[in-house]
Amino acid sequence: MVAVEIRNVSKIFKKEAQEVVALQDASLDIEAGGFLCLMGPSGSGKSTLLNLIAGIDRPSGGRIVINGDNIAGMSESQLATWRNHTIGFIFQTFNLIPVLTAFENVELPLLLTKLTRTERKEHVDTALALVGLKDRMRHYPRQLSGGQEQRVAIARAIVTDPLLLLADEPTGDLDAHSADEVLAILEKLNKEFSKTVVMVTHDPRAARHATVTRHLDKGVLLPEGVSA
Amino acid sequence: MKFLRIIFRNAFRNKRRTILTILSIGMSLFLISTLRTLLTSLESPPLTPESAKRVVTRHQTSLGAMMPVSYREKIKSVPGVDDVTATQWFGGVYKDPSFFFAQFAVDADRFLEIYAEARVQSPDQAGCFKRERTGALAGVKLAKRFDWKVGDTVTIDSQIFSVKAETRICGLVDGGGSEATYYFHYDYFNELLNNAGVAGTFTVKAKSPDDLTAISTAIDDMFRNSTAPTKTETESAFILGFASMWGDVRTLIVSISTIVLFTVVLVAANTMAMSIRERTGEIAILKTLGFSPGSVLSMMVAESVVIAASGGLGGALAAKFIFGSVDMQMLSGGFLQGFFVQWSTVLMSLGIALIVALTSTTFPAWSASRIPIAEAVRRRGE
Ligand SMILES: Nc1ncnc2c1ncn2[C@@H]1O[C@H](COP(=O)(O)OP(=O)(O)OP(=O)(O)O)[C@@H](O)[C@H]1O
Numbered sequence: 053m054v055a056v057e058i059r060n061v062s063k064i065f066k067k068e069a070q071e072v073v074a075l076q077d078a079s080l081d082i083e084a085g086g087f088l089c090l091m092g093p094s095g096s097g098k099s100t101l102l103n104l105i106a107g108i109d110r111p112s113g114g115r116i117v118i119n120g121d122n123i124a125g126m127s128e129s130q131l132a133t134w135r136n137h138t139i140g141f142i143f144q145t146f147n148l149i150p151v152l153t154a155f156e157n158v159e160l161p162l163l164l165t166k167l168t169r170t171e172r173k174e175h176v177d178t179a180l181a182l183v184g185l186k187d188r189m190r191h192y193p194r195q196l197s198g199g200q201e202q203r204v205a206i207a208r209a210i211v212t213d214p215l216l217l218l219a220d221e222p223t224g225d226l227d228a229h230s231a232d233e234v235l236a237i238l239e240k241l242n243k244e245f246s247k248t249v250v251m252v253t254h255d256p257r258a259a260r261h262a263t264v265t266r267h268l269d270k271g272v273l274l275p276e277g278v279s280a
Numbered sequence: 281m282k283f284l285r286i287i288f289r290n291a292f293r294n295k296r297r298t299i300l301t302i303l304s305i306g307m308s309l310f311l312i313s314t315l316r317t318l319l320t321s322l323e324s325p326p327l328t329p330e331s332a333k334r335v336v337t338r339h340q341t342s343l344g345a346m347m348p349v350s351y352r353e354k355i356k357s358v359p360g361v362d363d364v365t366a367t368q369w370f371g372g373v374y375k376d377p378s379f380f381f382a383q384f385a386v387d388a389d390r391f392l393e394i395y396a397e398a399r400v401q402s403p404d405q406a407g408c409f410k411r412e413r414t415g416a417l418a419g420v421k422l423a424k425r426f427d428w429k430v431g432d433t434v435t436i437d438s439q440i441f442s443v444k445a446e447t448r449i450c451g452l453v454d455g456g457g458s459e460a461t462y463y464f465h466y467d468y469f470n471e472l473l474n475n476a477g478v479a480g481t482f483t484v485k486a487k488s489p490d491d492l493t494a495i496s497t498a499i500d501d502m503f504r505n506s507t508a509p510t511k512t513e514t515e516s517a518f519i520l521g522f523a524s525m526w527g528d529v530r531t532l533i534v535s536i537s538t539i540v541l542f543t544v545v546l547v548a549a550n551t552m553a554m555s556i557r558e559r560t561g562e563i564a565i566l567k568t569l570g571f572s573p574g575s576v577l578s579m580m581v582a583e584s585v586v587i588a589a590s591g592g593l594g595g596a597l598a599a600k601f602i603f604g605s606v607d608m609q610m611l612s613g614g615f616l617q618g619f620f621v622q623w624s625t626v627l628m629s630l631g632i633a634l635i636v637a638l639t640s641t642t643f644p645a646w647s648a649s650r651i652p653i654a655e656a657v658r659r660r661g662e
Pocket residue numbers: 065066067072073074092093094095096097098099100101655658
């Protein structure tokens with residue numbers, strides 16, 4: 053089954069008179085339960101493609117269908133609700149809200165749902181347990197290490213039980229040991245909980261956790277098995 | 281409700297900045313509340329049923345100009361007039377010039393009937409006041425302030441007339457604004473002035489409040505072509521006119537309040553703009569999680585409402601508490617009566633705080649909530 057269907061998608065940024073083609077006519081299917089790794093040099097369009105899949109940016113052309121929904125046709129607020137249900141997103145850094153504890157950060161997306169306080173607590177506890185940070189739930193982000201912060205971010209990304217887990221260089225700022233922990237969690241979520249994962253990375257070691265790796269170069273999505 | 285926590289945490293994320301903002305909004309609204317209370321107190325002196333029956337006649341030109349005391353009997357003959365007393369501002373100093381209080385020379389034989397709301401402690405005291413040439417009545421608050429007892433001799437040195445009144449306290453009065461005022465005989469005052477036979481104002485009591493306009497017109501018509509034409513107005517209008525000696529008090533107070541309000545909006549706008557700009561990245565995170573631009577905007581506005589309302593409520597309540605515990609009547613020498621902050625003023629202050637919050641925050645919050653997520657994330661890295 054295909055979870056994400058990308059057809060002839062392009063993204064052009066207009067800077068004054070200049071046009072930057074960040075993504076050019078990309079087509080790609082992501083299998084449900086797959087673990088896709090996007091690689092490529094800096095500026096090749098990896099983040100652009102990931103943002104388009106997440107619905108936090110809009111394509112200049114083409115079609116993105118996720119689980120049967122064409123997200124290009126959604127309004128801003130429909131898209132927001134859709135993201136809340138469907139997408140878990142992990143940025144490279146600064147994922148957490150500094151004035152909220154780990155628990156409260158993970159609870160954030162649930163505040164938009166109809167869940168009761170008790171139900172929310174159950175979900176948050178489960179998610180934090182999954183990333184091995186239940187004992188840190190009262191800590192504020194500044195009291196956590198970089199690796200722990202990323203794990204809290206993962207807990208928050210999965211707490212709504214989304215279809216897709218998207219991560220933009222989640223280990224880019226971490227030391228090797230913390231990076232391994234984060235990757236192990238992503239792999240576990242993919243294998244044991246059948247989450248579809250798309251991860252952008254520069255690190256070939258990180259890419260080994262993926263089932264499929266695709267490369268981008270200058271806005272072009274290269275065929276499978278080809279790298280720049 | 282579940283968003284309250286994040287709203288409060290955000291409001292106090294930079295404690296020092298937030299507290300300074302609350303303080304500046306609080307002080308501004310303390311000032312505005314005080315000014316409004318001052319205006320209310322000036323514009324509506326406590327109207328007892330008795331004062332609603334009185335008009336005050338003064339010289340048409342100014343409060344300082346005098347009229348012949350013979351006007352008293354002429355005014356008394358106007359139809360509808362119950363009684364009249366000369367009321368002469370003495371402008372005196374008792375011992376320490378820095379403590380100001382009002383003294384009036386009045387017609388002792390009828391004063392207590394005309395000012396029926398001023399209650400003397402006993403009929404004996406009232407009798408003494410009417411009888412004794414230098415007898416005086418002291419407001420209870422004054423007596424307390426100077427530790428006066430009935431029977432004490434009090435010498436007051438008039439700065440206006442350069443005479444000394446040596447009076448003896450016959451009794452203490454309370455009620456209707458008399459508690460911070462000192463009364464003695466007009467006849468004695470006239471003696472001190474070598475029987476000049478002049479008075480600055482006459483207080484006229486009508487038989488019925490309905491006749492006030494007719495009486496005022498009749499009095500002023502009577503003296504129109506004399507050497508000292510008069511102006512007769514209700515007691516409350518007279519007191520406000522007294523305040524206007526320092527200019528158009530209302531315009532002054534309203535302009536000061538407007539400037540203060542404008543300043544506080546700028547202060548709040550500056551703080552909120554700063555605090556929102558720092559959060560571009562966090563706003564992008566919230567939106568990624570599914571928060572709509574509208575809900576992000578509402579949270580920031582709510583945060584600003586929390587800050588402004590704390591300041592507004594704090595300032596107004598501080599004013600209410602402070603003016604509730606100091607005696608403004610005494611501090612102003614009897615001039616300001618009923619000087620206490622009403623709940624409507626506290627509500628007004630809260631309302632102003634809400635307006636401050638909305639005007640200062642809506643625009644920066646609206647623009648911040650509209651920055652596309654991808655762009656905000658890129659900006660954050662810079
Ligand atoms: N908002 C924008 N305005 C203008 N150009 C942009 C914008 N966003 C991205 N670009 C351009 O699009 C191209 C692709 O950017 P993108 O961020 O997708 O690269 P990337 O592969 O994620 O690079 P990196 O590995 O450095 O993160 C780059 O040339 C970039 O400068």
